[in-house]
Amino acid sequence: MDIKDLKVLIKMVTETDITEFEMDNSDEKVVIRRGPKTEYVAVAAPAPQAYAAPQQQAPSAVAAPAAAPAAEAPAETGETVNSPIVGTFYRAPAPDAAPYAEVGQVVEKGQVLCIVEAMKLMNEIEAEYRCKIVKICKENAQPVEFGDALFIVEKL
Known part of the structure; x- marks a missing residue:
């Protein structure tokens, strides 16, 4: 060329x-x-506090014990694979085909992870390095924006 x-x-x-x-x-x-x-880093915001109106209690009523705070889910660690374009996320090449990648699977550099369809063009999203899939962040056929996390991976 x-x-x-x-x-x-x-x-x-x-x-x-x-x-x-x-x-x-x-x-x-x-x-x-x-x-x-x-590279995008997701940061969890603190949970919003609900406003509770003051309650009228009878003089002999005993206050209920405070509810224990809910245990937070462990944060997923690792690198993110982000969408390079706006489109629709697909995990498999066809509705009846097996997904390109599953949680726990080790993928090689250049291996297709998913497809993002934009304007009837199927854009294959490939692994940029050898890694293990920790989490799939989007559901099949879900719309995605530029920069949305598609996968959380662990570099190998």
Whole structure:
């Protein structure tokens, strides 16, 4: 591929909503990505406090013991795989097919984790490194926004 063809490809990517373009043939491989590579960290907000109106109690009534605070779910640790585009999240290539990845599965670099459909284009989201799937953050056929966490993974 010469520089003129490469410039045409780059212009095509920058003038559209495409965030990643990959072309592979027997002699060469071209990957064009645009946009910053951003790592997102989720932080849990404190639970909102409900307002309770003062209650009228009879003089002989005994106050009830305070309820024990609910045990917080352990936070998932690891890296996140985020959606590079706005679209619809699909775990499998077809409704009747097996999912690309399951919780606990070890995936290799370049292995497809899911599909995000945008404007009738199926964009395969691949693992950027060898990792283990800790959590799948979205349900099948759920809409996703740019930067939404799709998976929580543990680098291996």
